Amino acid sequence: MSEKKATRVGYGEELVRLGADNDKVVVLDADLSNATMTNAFAKAYPDRFFDCGIAEANMITMAAGLSSTGLIPFCSTFAVFAGRCFEQIRNGVCYPRLNVKIAFTHAGITVGEDGATHQSIEDLALMRSLPGMTVICPCDAVETGRAVRAAVEIDGPVYLRLARLPTTIISQDMPFVVGKANVLREGAKAAIITCGLMVENCLLAADLLAAQGVEVTVVNMHTIKPLDEALVRELAAKMPLFTVEEHSIIGGLGDACAAVVAEHGGRLHKIGINDRFGQSGKPAELLELYGLSPEKIAETVKGKL
Amino acid sequence: MDCTALKSRCNQIRRDIVSMLAAAGSGHPGGSLSSVEMLEALYGYKLHVDPKNPKMPERDRFILSKGHCAPVLYATLANHGFFPKEELLRLRKTGAMLQGHPDKNKIPGVDACSGSLGQGVSVAVGMALGFKHQGLPQRVYTLLGDGECDEGMVWEAFMASAHYHLDNLTILIDWNGLQIDGPNDKVMSLGDFPGKLRAFGLDVIEVQNGNDIEQVIAALDTPVTPGKPRCLLCHTTKGKGVSFMENQASWHGKAPNAEEAAKALSELEAQA
Numbered sequence: 277m278s279e280k281k282a283t284r285v286g287y288g289e290e291l292v293r294l295g296a297d298n299d300k301v302v303v304l305d306a307d308l309s310n311a312t313m314t315n316a317f318a319k320a321y322p323d324r325f326f327d328c329g330i331a332e333a334n335m336i337t338m339a340a341g342l343s344s345t346g347l348i349p350f351c352s353t354f355a356v357f358a359g360r361c362f363e364q365i366r367n368g369v370c371y372p373r374l375n376v377k378i379a380f381t382h383a384g385i386t387v388g389e390d391g392a393t394h395q396s397i398e399d400l401a402l403m404r405s406l407p408g409m410t411v412i413c414p415c416d417a418v419e420t421g422r423a424v425r426a427a428v429e430i431d432g433p434v435y436l437r438l439a440r441l442p443t444t445i446i447s448q449d450m451p452f453v454v455g456k457a458n459v460l461r462e463g464a465k466a467a468i469i470t471c472g473l474m475v476e477n478c479l480l481a482a483d484l485l486a487a488q489g490v491e492v493t494v495v496n497m498h499t500i501k502p503l504d505e506a507l508v509r510e511l512a513a514k515m516p517l518f519t520v521e522e523h524s525i526i527g528g529l530g531d532a533c534a535a536v537v538a539e540h541g542g543r544l545h546k547i548g549i550n551d552r553f554g555q556s557g558k559p560a561e562l563l564e565l566y567g568l569s570p571e572k573i574a575e576t577v578k579g580k581l
Numbered sequence: 582m583d584c585t586a587l588k589s590r591c592n593q594i595r596r597d598i599v600s601m602l603a604a605a606g607s608g609h610p611g612g613s614l615s616s617v618e619m620l621e622a623l624y625g626y627k628l629h630v631d632p633k634n635p636k637m638p639e640r641d642r643f644i645l646s647k648g649h650c651a652p653v654l655y656a657t658l659a660n661h662g663f664f665p666k667e668e669l670l671r672l673r674k675t676g677a678m679l680q681g682h683p684d685k686n687k688i689p690g691v692d693a694c695s696g697s698l699g700q701g702v703s704v705a706v707g708m709a710l711g712f713k714h715q716g717l718p719q720r721v722y723t724l725l726g727d728g729e730c731d732e733g734m735v736w737e738a739f740m741a742s743a744h745y746h747l748d749n750l751t752i753l754i755d756w757n758g759l760q761i762d763g764p765n766d767k768v769m770s771l772g773d774f775p776g777k778l779r780a781f782g783l784d785v786i787e788v789q790n791g792n793d794i795e796q797v798i799a800a801l802d803t804p805v806t807p808g809k810p811r812c813l814l815c816h817t818t819k820g821k822g823v824s825f826m827e828n829q830a831s832w833h834g835k836a837p838n839a840e841e842a843a844k845a846l847s848e849l850e851a852q853a
Contacts, residue, residue: 302714326710326745334737337700341707344642344692345715364700364734372685372694 280442283472284381286417287438288313290424291350295321298428304339304351306332311440312352312381332357336364336378343374348428351376355383355396355437362402369433370406377427378403379436383413384522385549385566386441386473386559395554401527403435404501410454411501413437413529415475416445419498422452430454439473439522441559446476450496457504463491466577467511470520471497471529477563478520480570481577490578503532512542518577521548522568545580547573584794587625590660591617591794592853595822596846597656597669603842605673608681611832612726613653615757615792615817620657622797623722632662635689641719644705647726647755648682648696649834655679655688663690699732701725702752706742709750709810724753728760731769736781742810743782751801752783752812755791757819759830775814783812791815822849 294301295317302324309315309327318325326342328335332353339349358365358380369376380399387395403411410430414420420438427434450458460475461482470478475496482494493511497504511517517537519530530546537544549566563569567576594617602608624630628641645654652672659666664678671677678687682696692708695701705723712719729735742750762768771777778785784806788796791813800813819833820826823845837845 323714328741329737329744331734331737331741333699333734334703334706334741337703337734338707338710338738338741340693341704341709342711342714344704344708345711345717347711347714363697364703367694367697368700368704 279445281417281445282440282442283414283417283420283438284313284440286420287379287381287424287436288316290421291317292320294424294428295324298348300346300348301428302326302342302347302349304328304335304349306330306335306353308353314352332361333364336361337368339376340368340372340374343376349376350379352379352381354394355380355399356394358396358399358402366406370408373408373432375431377434377436379438381438382440383437384439384473385554385562386439386522388441388559388562389556391556392553397524397549397554398527399437400500400523400529404527404532408432409501410434410499412454412499413472414498415472415496416443416447418445419447419450419452423498426452426454437472441473443473444476446479452498455499455502455504457498457507458496459493460496461494463493464515465490465492466516466518466581467493467495468518468520468577469495469497469508469529469533471500472522474520474522474568477568477570477573481573484570484574485577488578490581492577497529500529500532503536505536508533508536509540512537512540512544516543516545516581519544519546519548520568520573524549524551526551547576582798584798587621587794589853590625591621592849594621594653594656594660596849597660597666598652599823599837599842599845599849601652601656601669601672602836603839604670605836607673607836608652609649609834610652610826610837611759611819611829612647612755612757613650614821614823614826615819616650616653616724616755617821618792618794618797619724619753619755619815620653622794622801624657624661626798627801628722630690632690635663639719642692642705642708642721644693644701644721644723645683645695646701646705646723647698647729648701651681651683651696654683654691658690664688698729699734702735703738705750706738706747709742709747710745713747713749720749720751722751722753724755726760727754727756727758727765727771728768730754730771739778739781739783746808747810748805748808750810752810754812754814755817756814757817759819759828759833761830761833763830778812778814782809784809785812785814788813788815791817792821822852824848
């Protein structure tokens with residue numbers, strides 16, 4: 277449990293391995309390859325790396341054109357620009373159902389010091405609203421590698437939400453099947469459904485709760501769309517649900533699960549960014565401030581039970 | 582070359598545009614009529630395509646970036662046998678094949694979902710890059726409107742096409758001078774348009790009359806400059822062929838009623 281690695285690094289490393297196995301894979305970036313970590317692919321396969329300059333919209337629809345010629349493009353930039361090129365993703369990629377992979381990094385408030393303009397808290401909401409889009413938010417660098425491989429197996433658009441912050445590898449022994457969540461810990465008092473970097477924090481929160489005699493279930497819902505609705509229904513029938521995400525409570529994992537609970541019954545409380553923007557600061561301090569540290573998550577769960 | 586047959590087909594395409602828009606009750610006649618000769622020069626002469634095998638992998642690609650002018654594309658495709666002409670009169674109807682804007686998954690011969698302005702040219706750049714990267718011989722053609730060039734991403738796409746030396750790409754621009762709200766110069770001046778295109782690295786040929794199919798074909802046949810994307814900047818007349826639509830911005834996005842359609846058709850028949 278000691279190695280720390282960012283999901284963006286896991287992405288960059290897997291791309292290089294993928295490039296060796298599949299010569300149809302090409303990578304596009306918008307002048308951020310040293311941050312999104314596509315630079316390793318660019319170095320290994322310079323003829324299959326296309327820098328698009330600081331022009332995210334054109335990157336996405338160029339990728340649409342590349343995929344139309346039989347290539348499998350991965351596009352990367354910061355997740356906050358999912359909004360800037362949303363309409364290109366909608367009309368250029370999803371409507372024609374093209375085989376374009378969109379792997380955006382630096383999602384959430386753990387971007388840290390760059391502040392609110394660069395902290396994406398709405399990309400899951402945007403991407404899951406698009407017909408035909410698969411939306412995955414891996415919990416660590418190892419799961420990111422599996423998600424990259426799984427994305428290539430899907431003939432259609434996939435969005436991968438990745439992070440800047442190095443975090444603990446926790447998924448070594450987890451299976452990864454798109455649309456099938458992993459139950460990491462079982463307890464009867466409540467179930468915490470989470471994704472991305474919050475998986476580790478929720479496991480730590482579960483330890484804190486257990487120390488107080490509150491045993492909770494923790495679910496790694498790495499695929500936000502298609503959601504593992506069967507598991508949400510099953511858990512909601514037995515215990516109250518909490519969703520935890522490094523994203524606005526509007527439109528993300530919480531709302532995806534809430535829709536299931538609204539239809540089939542149960543109780544759910546959303547923990548996330550409460551309809552406000554982020555700010556500059558150290559990632560750990562921001563997580564504390566926004567209620568997403570292990571301690572704050574445990575406190576909220578206990579308070580709402 | 583003898584362009585008699587192509588000119589005759591241009592007249593038929595214009596009549597089909599008027600008929601289908603009248604039947605639909607909405608749509609865009611002005612920019613459809615202005616680009617008839619460019620479409621017919623492509624489908625009647627230049628493109629390597631097969632109407633009986635529209636998905637033939639080695640086909641050239643054409644992307645109508647100004648996708649709102651779908652009627653000219655559909656009428657051209659139907660007249661070249663990509664699908665039955667009866668479909669034209671079902672344009673924009675619920676459940677019909679012919680969508681208000683081009684749809685690659687519904688319509689034989691259509692290779693992109695275009696119509697959100699600025700995106701089609703970018704898709705075309707990606708296609709040309711993909712073919713070039715794989716050493717494939719297909720050429721990619723795209724047609725933009727002048728008003729469409731207000732979109733910033735058009736210039737992102739132009740820049741990328743020059744950066745990646747896409748000499749397998751031909752960008753046609755329908756420069757009729759009018760957009761929805763009025764003349765280009767009133768809505769958003771394009772300034773030195775040919776100069777801007779050249780400054781972005783395109784190999785520009787200015788076609789003095791883009792409604793003269795012989796001029797369009799001559800420009801399409803001009804050998805490309807190795808390493809440079811080709812641009813045909815075509816001066817045209819919006820609403821070309823229908824007297825009361827010509828040079829009228831008001832006919833950008835309005836369908837003719839039955840009376841107007843009859844008048845337009847009789848004018849076009851007289852030109853046949």
